[in-house]
Amino acid sequence: MRSSNFFTFLLLMALLVLHERTTAEDDSSGFRGYERDALLDLKAGFNSSFLDRNWTGIMCYMNEAPYWHGIQCVNGRVTGIILESMGISGEIKTNALANLTELSLLSFKNNLVSGNLMEFANNPKLRKIDLSDNKFQGQIPSSLLYLDSLESLLLQENKLTGPIPGFNQSSLKTFNVSQNNLSGAIPETKTLQSFGLSSYLGNEKLCGPPTRSSCNTTIASSQSESENLSSKGDGPPVGAILVVVNVIVLVVIMFLLIIYYKKYKKLKAEMKAKNLLPKDEEHDSTIVDRTMEKRNREIEMGKLIFVENNGPRFELDDLLKASAEGLGHGNFGNCYKAMLEVGPVVVVKRLKDLKPLSSEEFMRQIRAIADQKHPNLLPLLAYFYSKDEKLFLYRFAAHGNIYNRLHGGRGTRNRVPFRWSSRLAVARGVARALEHLHLNTRSQTTAPHGNLKSSNVLLDENDEVLVTDYGLSSLIALPVAAQRMVSFKTPEYQSHKRMSKKSDVWSYGSLLLELLTGRIPAHSASPGTNGVDLSGWVHRAVREEWTAEIFDPEIAVQRGANQGMLRLMKIAMKCCEKSPEKRPEISQVVAEVEEVKVAVDSEDEEFSYSSLDPSVTDESLSATASAVIADDRR
Structure with missing residues (x-):
């Protein structure tokens, strides 16, 4: 009995030592399990299939790069959450950040997140907060007042109500609460009064400087007291009398203004007839607007406008001095590789055949393109606008585009085989990028990308997939777009001049068939190259049982890959349905592509082309190839 108790005692001591050692290792690594739990709770409130797939395992370890998208870490501790323009919806709990005590950067910019703002009492190291362009409601939490290191607070374009807290941190240099439903007097702290009117616009119930509305609380309260007193007397309410008097005064003022305006016009006409009017006075009042517009153009002329906050900076002169190399003639302008003397290698796209847009309209479209941020989208670095020249600048993708990777060098010794695993990685990366564009585009009658094809899919120096040329349909003139953009070659546009998000799905299915x-x-x-109506060709191959020729020989010989290739083929055929209503949504496509395996372990894998479902290989698959080819050869 004693020996049994002694053995139990030793076992408990061993478990205790093991627990202490594990805890010590956990502390030394900096990793905190409760921080991971907090992030998972945060994700549970979101509606994001991308985060559901990406936020698994450990988010970060020591000083290695974070494993989770949008998470920043230092010594294994979470210091930043950046989830911008991802179409995220859902609601965040007010205590969601309580266990993230090392958090210094938080951004949910341009999403659809709702609910009350979080409490920040346990986040004393927060420096930058950007929750703009969401659906947050309720009041601004007073816990923000105790963030002594707060440098930037952006809460514009939400549905916040109530007063503005009395922010007075000397560290606060950027502040914006415009386009909300805030009310009351703006606190007269040194910090809040240092920001201009633009930081408070769109809140009709705000008053006091720097707005033009005076609060008049004393007058309002005295009027209220007078109304209460008068309601007790016998005569008419004082408030009603004041309203009548105000209306009469306004009518008289308007009447006098009309008389004055008529006399002014008559006098001006007489002076003009007698050549007594100075030349400057002959201009309409809109000359002020024209002068401002001209000044804006002059400011922007000769300057590169950068849209990446943390990107490289250089001047147009540096770009003009750089050695350049032509990369080809694109559908909407020539592309050049520019190697700056000091700085990165960039790609310059000279745009042509654009819509007749004003500078303001052009910049508004550019901002919409620049706001699309995703790991598989090539970001716009900068642009240049003048009357005669429009340029887009991107970072250079060292490994070129998928069209050249797939079709270049065939039959030569210089050909590097494009393996199945690499092609599947391309299919996944493009699908994720396309899903992001679709989730962040509200219009149902446009194709968010509009020109998806293999030459617009790039590989950087790490073979990461980057989709480019998205959003150009908003800039290109319609007759030119109809001839050159892929979304205008879809069956629905060829037959009914219709377009939708499903047009991009058709383009994606065609890209999958090209990869396979x-x-x-x-x-x-391209001009001079004979193309194939791929969906119709695959349909005939299945129907006439010469299916052995479907897959590219470079991947058909790879052992264990056939089942994955067949599964991706089925996805492609569903995407290429002639009727848009029969095509899947892009989120469904992403989920199915993610499940395709690179290889099957079994060496005795059975592969049967007869498993292709005839329901997705009927005549509806075949697009109007003759019309498409005719358009391309014009």
Whole structure:
């Protein structure tokens, strides 16, 4: 009995030592399990399939790069959450950040997040907060007043109500609460009064400087007291009398203004007839607007406008002095590789055939493009606008585009095989980028990308997939777009002049078929190149049982890959349905592509083309190839 108790005692001591050692290791690594739990609770309130797939395992360890998208870490501790323009919806609990005590950067910019703002009492190191362009409601929490290191607070374009707390941190240099439903007097602290009117616009019930509305609380209260007293007497209410008097005064003022205006016009006409009017006075009052517009153009002329906050900076002169190399003639302008003397290698796209947009309209469209941020989208670095020249600047993707990677060098010794695993990685990266564009585009009658094809999918120095040329349909003139953009080659546009998000799904299905077959689609073939109506060709191959020729020989010979290739083929055929209503949503496509395996372990894998479902290989798959080819050859 004693020996049994002694053995139990030793076992408990061993478990205690092991627990202490594990805790010590956990502390030394900096990793905190409760921080991971807090992030998972945060994700549980979101509606984001991307985060559901990406936020798994450990988010970060020591000083290694974070494993989770949008998370920043130092010594294993979470210091930043940056989830911008991802179409995230859902509601955040007010105590969601309580266990993230090392947090210094928080941004949910341009999403659809709702609910009350979080409490920040346990986040004393927060420096930058950007919750703009969401659906947050309720009051601004007073816990923000105790963030002594707060440098930037952006809460514009939400549904916040109530007063503005009395922020007075000397560290606060950026502040914006415009386009909300805030009310009351703006606190007269040194910090809040240092920001201009633009930080408070769109809140009709705010008063006091720097707004033009005076609060008049004393007058309002005295009027209220007078009304209460008069309601007790016998005569008419004082408030009603004041309203009548105000209306009469306004009518008289308007009447006098009308008389004055008529006399002014008559006098001006007489002076003009007698040549007594100075030349400057002959201009309409809109000359002020024209002068401001001209000044804005002059400011922007000769300057590169950068849209990446943390990107490189250089002047137009530096770009003009850089050695350049032509990269080809695109549908909407030539592209050049520019190697700056000091700075990064960039790609310059000279835009042509644009809509007749004003500078303001052009910049508004550019901002919409620049706001689309995703790991698989090539970001716009900068742009240049003048009357005769429009430029886009991107970072250079060292490994070129998928069209050249897939079709270049075939039959030569210099050909580097494009393996199945690499092609599947491209399919996944493009699908994720397309899903992001679709989730962040509200219009149902446009294709968010509009020109998806293999030459617009790039590989950087790490072979990361980057989709480019998105959003150009908002800039390109319609007749030119109809001839050159892929979304205008879809069956629904060829037959009914219709377009939707499903047009991008059709383009994606065509890209998958190009990756699987190694053949060039008719709708994106360059001049002088014979393209194939891929969906119709695959349909005939299945129907006539010469299916052995479907897959590109470079991947068909890879052992264990056939089942994955067949599954991706089925997805592609569903995407290429002639009727948009029969095509899947892009989020469903992403989920299915993510499940496709690179290889099957079994060496005795059975592969049967007969498993292709005839329901997705009927005549509806075949697009109007003759019309497409005719358009491309014009």
